[in-house]
Amino acid sequence: MSKNINITINGIPVELEPGKTILEAAEAEGITIPTLCFHKDLCVAGNCRVCVVEVAGQRRLSAACATPCEEGMEILTNSLKVRNSRKQIIELLLSEHNADCTKCYKNGNCELQTLSSEYKIMTQDFLELVPLKKYSIDMYSPSIMKDDSKCIRCQRCVRTCAELQGVNALTVAHKGDQMKITTFFEKAMRDVVCTNCGQCVNHCPTGALVEKNYIEEVWEALADPNKHVVVQTAPAVRVGLGEELGMEPGTRVTGKMVAALRRLGFDSVLDTDFTADLTIMEEGTELLTRLKKALVDKDENVSLPMATSCSPGWIKYIEHMYPEHLKHLSTCKSPQQMFGALAKTYYAKARNLEPENIVSVSIMPCTAKKFEAYRPEMYDSGYRDVDYVLTTRELAILIKQAGLDFNKLEPVKFDRLMGESTGAAVIFGATGGVMEAALRTAYEIVTGREVPFENLNITAVRGMEGVREATIKIEKPLDDWAFLDGVELKCAIAHGLINAKTVMDAVKAGTADYHFIEFMACPGGCLGGGGQPIPTNPEIRQKRAEAIYAEDEGLPMRKSHENPEVQKLYKDFLKEPLGEVSHHLLHTKYTKRERY
Amino acid sequence: MSNSHQLKRVDFIFRNENDWEKVLSTNIKKQPKDLINELISSELKGRGGAGFPTGLKWKLTAEAESDKKYVICNADEGEPGTFKDREILSRVPYKVLTAMAICGYITGATEGFIYLRGEYKFLQSELQKTIDEFHYYCNEIKLDFSIKIFMGSGAYICGEETALMESMEGRRGEPRNKPPFPTQAGYLGKPTVINNVETLVHSFTIFKYGAKKFYDLGVQYSRGTKLFSVSGDTPKPGIYELELGMSLQDFVYEFGDGDTKAVQVGGASGFLVPRKKFKDAAIGFKGKLTGISLPTGGSMMLFNSSRSMYNVMDNYLEFFREESCGQCTPCRVGCQQLLLGIKAVKRGDKPASYLDKLLRLTETMQLTAKCGLGQSVANSFSSIVENFREEMIY
Ligand SMILES: Cc1cc2nc3c(=O)[nH]c(=O)nc-3n(C[C@H](O)[C@H](O)[C@H](O)COP(=O)(O)O)c2cc1C
Ligand code: SF4
Ligand code: SF4
Ligand code: SF4
Ligand code: SF4
Ligand code: FES
Numbered sequence: 001m002s003k004n005i006n007i008t009i010n011g012i013p014v015e016l017e018p019g020k021t022i023l024e025a026a027e028a029e030g031i032t033i034p035t036l037c038f039h040k041d042l043c044v045a046g047n048c049r050v051c052v053v054e055v056a057g058q059r060r061l062s063a064a065c066a067t068p069c070e071e072g073m074e075i076l077t078n079s080l081k082v083r084n085s086r087k088q089i090i091e092l093l094l095s096e097h098n099a100d101c102t103k104c105y106k107n108g109n110c111e112l113q114t115l116s117s118e119y120k121i122m123t124q125d126f127l128e129l130v131p132l133k134k135y136s137i138d139m140y141s142p143s144i145m146k147d148d149s150k151c152i153r154c155q156r157c158v159r160t161c162a163e164l165q166g167v168n169a170l171t172v173a174h175k176g177d178q179m180k181i182t183t184f185f186e187k188a189m190r191d192v193v194c195t196n197c198g199q200c201v202n203h204c205p206t207g208a209l210v211e212k213n214y215i216e217e218v219w220e221a222l223a224d225p226n227k228h229v230v231v232q233t234a235p236a237v238r239v240g241l242g243e244e245l246g247m248e249p250g251t252r253v254t255g256k257m258v259a260a261l262r263r264l265g266f267d268s269v270l271d272t273d274f275t276a277d278l279t280i281m282e283e284g285t286e287l288l289t290r291l292k293k294a295l296v297d298k299d300e301n302v303s304l305p306m307a308t309s310c311s312p313g314w315i316k317y318i319e320h321m322y323p324e325h326l327k328h329l330s331t332c333k334s335p336q337q338m339f340g341a342l343a344k345t346y347y348a349k350a351r352n353l354e355p356e357n358i359v360s361v362s363i364m365p366c367t368a369k370k371f372e373a374y375r376p377e378m379y380d381s382g383y384r385d386v387d388y389v390l391t392t393r394e395l396a397i398l399i400k401q402a403g404l405d406f407n408k409l410e411p412v413k414f415d416r417l418m419g420e421s422t423g424a425a426v427i428f429g430a431t432g433g434v435m436e437a438a439l440r441t442a443y444e445i446v447t448g449r450e451v452p453f454e455n456l457n458i459t460a461v462r463g464m465e466g467v468r469e470a471t472i473k474i475e476k477p478l479d480d481w482a483f484l485d486g487v488e489l490k491c492a493i494a495h496g497l498i499n500a501k502t503v504m505d506a507v508k509a510g511t512a513d514y515h516f517i518e519f520m521a522c523p524g525g526c527l528g529g530g531g532q533p534i535p536t537n538p539e540i541r542q543k544r545a546e547a548i549y550a551e552d553e554g555l556p557m558r559k560s561h562e563n564p565e566v567q568k569l570y571k572d573f574l575k576e577p578l579g580e581v582s583h584h585l586l587h588t589k590y591t592k593r594e595r596y
Numbered sequence: 597m598s599n600s601h602q603l604k605r606v607d608f609i610f611r612n613e614n615d616w617e618k619v620l621s622t623n624i625k626k627q628p629k630d631l632i633n634e635l636i637s638s639e640l641k642g643r644g645g646a647g648f649p650t651g652l653k654w655k656l657t658a659e660a661e662s663d664k665k666y667v668i669c670n671a672d673e674g675e676p677g678t679f680k681d682r683e684i685l686s687r688v689p690y691k692v693l694t695a696m697a698i699c700g701y702i703t704g705a706t707e708g709f710i711y712l713r714g715e716y717k718f719l720q721s722e723l724q725k726t727i728d729e730f731h732y733y734c735n736e737i738k739l740d741f742s743i744k745i746f747m748g749s750g751a752y753i754c755g756e757e758t759a760l761m762e763s764m765e766g767r768r769g770e771p772r773n774k775p776p777f778p779t780q781a782g783y784l785g786k787p788t789v790i791n792n793v794e795t796l797v798h799s800f801t802i803f804k805y806g807a808k809k810f811y812d813l814g815v816q817y818s819r820g821t822k823l824f825s826v827s828g829d830t831p832k833p834g835i836y837e838l839e840l841g842m843s844l845q846d847f848v849y850e851f852g853d854g855d856t857k858a859v860q861v862g863g864a865s866g867f868l869v870p871r872k873k874f875k876d877a878a879i880g881f882k883g884k885l886t887g888i889s890l891p892t893g894g895s896m897m898l899f900n901s902s903r904s905m906y907n908v909m910d911n912y913l914e915f916f917r918e919e920s921c922g923q924c925t926p927c928r929v930g931c932q933q934l935l936l937g938i939k940a941v942k943r944g945d946k947p948a949s950y951l952d953k954l955l956r957l958t959e960t961m962q963l964t965a966k967c968g969l970g971q972s973v974a975n976s977f978s979s980i981v982e983n984f985r986e987e988m989i990y
Contacts, residue, residue, distance in 0.1 A: 172923075177918070
């Protein structure tokens with residue numbers, strides 16, 4: 001271990017371990033240095049220059065995010081020289097920026113706006129550059145809008161798409177005053193390899209990248225007396241929504257969220273967790289069927305490992321990048337789309353509603369779900385299965401617009417018929433959760449016993465490591481599953497598409513001897529989704545994950561197959577997992593896409 | 597005692613030396629330590645712009661611990677109006693190759709690259725032939741060193757050493773954060789010596805003749821000779837090797853057309869010196885009398901009284917606005933504001949006092965820009981605006 005070093009920050013002596021940047025040292029001392037291009041998820045770019053600080057003895061200022069502390073440094077973070085330079089840099093950014101905050105989607109949650117407010121930029125002496133530029137807005141994607149006139153060229157999106165997702169849909173083009181963030185051949189986002197994961201949106205400090213919002217459409221549906229509006233909420237929303245409404249990261253707001261949705265006027269407030277449990281039944285059965293075909297029937301056409309299919313960002317990624325490996329995907333739709341297909345069939349029938357009068361809305365931590373709902377495959381009910389997808393952030397906007405005091409709302413329970421769920425469904429929101437839920441059920445189906453882990457917590461599959469592996473040995477199975485006796489079920493988990501790439505490269509090379517792999521497009525799983533509150537960073541993801549597992553532990557039922565509503569659904573409607581109705585409504589096909 | 601002296605033409609750089617094989621084979625028998633000390637005592641400073649002591653650069657790289665190291669010759673030569681590196685590579689390329697190999701021997705690098713400006717593609721095949729002969733000889737003397745040509749992409753910013761490495765690694769040519777410096781983490785993250793073409797030729801001279809011969813030329817802090825590209829209002833444009841430390845007065849006497857009103861020393865990133873300061877200005881590195889630092893690529897542009905300094909500034913800013921890599925705020929937006937700003941003042945859309953706001957802006961750029969490009973826009977801007985303010989307004 002190397003020796004600690006000593007520096008001063010604004011005159012305060014600080015001792016710290018070597019290798020820390022000035023920004024990190026200042027943060028540890030409780031001194032905030034403004035940043036724009038810096039993000040804890042990403043490598044350091046050092047291009048916005050608003051974090052500049054003065055180091056005694058140096059004429060030039062140093063970028064705090066990019067400069068390592070050295071023994072004896074005397075750092076000033078707020079000297080006149082620093083302030084004047086910083087202020088001019090903000091003025092420069094604003095001169096190139098279409099700063100019509102009142103008409104901007106990010107108004108109120110924008111790092112550029114906050115910074116200019118802090119520095120009280122009241123005048124603009126510099127010339128307006130915006131009218132000289134031919135800025136364009138890309139609004140053709142069902143998930144994401146890109147407005148170059150709001151872009152400060154911090155490249156956070158580019159780094160996000162490359163470093164976290166390995167997709168490289170966004171790049172920097174041109175130089176000098178023409179430099180901009182764009183796509184392959186400057187095509188629209190919908191026409192390139194973009195997976196719609198929304199991580200770039202979540203990491204963008206301004207209004208340049210935002211979700212395509214469907215707020216007005218939903219208000220209109222709610223106001224239409226002829227429409228029956230059902231809403232489903234994904235597991236990760238309940239551990240994120242509070243942040244958008246002034247609460248600490250990691251606050252669980254399930255009951256308040258349901259209360260708020262009811263107050264907003266939804267006719268029925270239901271739970272995606274219900275179809276998450278259903279997914280486990282279908283997907284678990286599919287896995288066991290594939291295993292049987294492979295191990296007993298020695299069927300060469302069976303594709304193992306089987307890969308999960310509930311993350312639509314991941315689906316689009318594999319469609320573009322590994323189109324020859326689509327057969328590894330489970331044919332199960334995502335819980336959102338299972339819900340949508342059932343809402344306009346099973347639910348409509350049970351509630352005696354005409355499906356065309358049902359408007360199906362979902363609240364998701366995800367922007368890729370907006371694209372998913374719009375896919376041509378997703379009309380199996382005979383109608384568009386899910387009409388509108390709102391992100392966690394959009395739901396918070398609805399709640400604020402309705403003037404609800406979220407904090408004061410009394411928690412209530414989901415409505416019934418597709419509102420019941422188990423802890424296994426809740427953990428779908430965290431990386432490893434689908435795996436854990438599937439194991440809880442599959443193990444029990446096969447052996448008749450609970451998974452051999454304390455309190456059902458399969459800790460081996462939890463955590464934030466990018467790729468994780470786990471093995472579970474099957475012993476003394478029931479007679480039907482005798483062929484699995486002694487088999488070590490090998491599982492892998494990858495979250496963040498850059499990690500999915502690592503695993504898929506192994507699958508491609510034939511070196512991945514897993515049976516089952518869980519893939520999530522977003523870092524941390526859905527709890528770190530592109531539609532979750534901004535900011536999202538490693539600490540916040542950790543808190544949301546803890547909240548998810550706490551929610552699971554607190555529920556009376558924690559295994560998907562125990563869900564009585566799911567059991568009733570099979571009895572009354574689907575008959576059996578992978579049955580004919582299931583096949584029609586709950587399973588889907590995938591599309592090969594181009595690699596550019 | 598004046599530190600400057602009479603203009604002296606010298607002929608070192610282009611002198612034909614027929615014994616590069618001997619220079620190479622004798623030097624790689626010496627101790628690396630001794631070679632470094634020789635280079636340090638010559639006080640050679642880099643000829644690519646920043647004027648970093650070459651001996652120290654090689655020493656730092658030699659001391660850096662790594663399984664792999666690299667030597668790069670920077671032949672991107674993007675400064676408008678300069679073509680000295682092109683001349684060197686077409687006339688005495690073996691000096692450059694020899695110096696690179698000795699550098700490799702000293703630092704422990706076995707691979708070298710010549711980053712050749714895209715526009716110099718026509719040099720490539722001749723240069724490759726010379727490299728092939730050179731490799732043949734290296735083989736003969738069992739020296740493990742090879743050189744590859746890397747063709748540049750045509751952007752001015754790729755001459756900046758870290759942008760150059762980014763571009764060699766297949767990424768967009770954007771300067772990196774420093775530290776770490778290339779001597780610690782350069783090409784592919786490995787310790788790397790990067791030197792200008794001319795710097796390497798001077799190293800050759802030093803390894804052949806000893807440090808003293810080099811050191812005896814020039815003045816304190818500015819030893820040796822330098823190639824200058826003389827252009828503008830001059831009866832004899834061209835490339836000249838001159839001893840460092842000359843006064844600008846003498847330079848203008850030699851190269852001017854009798855009506856020189858100002859000289860831009862060091863191209864767009866350099867300084868404009870008006871007639872009244874010719875006497876006091878000596879051409880050399882920092883630490884000398886006048887505060888004028890050495891020309892980046894050695895460009896010397898003379899302007900006579902028919903020239904509008906406003907147009908000169910306008911041209912430079914146009915260049916910077918386009919050639920900035922665009923990544924950092926002060927440079928990308930600053931260059932646009934400066935260019936549009938002087939136009940607005942000229943048109944009368946902004947008051948003359950707006951020039952002072954722009955001067956403060958260039959100071960911010962100097963203090964905060966990420967690389968030498970943005971940092972040095974202040975040089976030409978402040979020296980032109982301060983010395984020719986009326987021309988900027990009326
Ligand atoms: C914008 C910019 C452009 C540059 N272009 C060149 C160039 O074309 N050739 C060059 O040798 N150095 C150029 N440099 C300087 C290099 O970054 C680097 O300092 C030099 O190659 C080091 O070599 P030296 O120590 O031999 O001077 C440039 C620097 C900047 C900031
Ligand atoms: S991006 Fe931010 S600063 Fe720009 S208009 Fe929107 S809210 Fe305002
Ligand atoms: S949505 Fe995801 S894949 Fe698409 S550009 Fe953004 S980060 Fe890249
Ligand atoms: S789109 Fe957003 S994240 Fe990307 S460079 Fe522009 S401001 Fe930064
Ligand atoms: S100063 Fe200019 S050229 Fe250098 S990194 Fe910044 S934008 Fe790029
Ligand atoms: S935050 Fe440090 S340069 Fe942008």
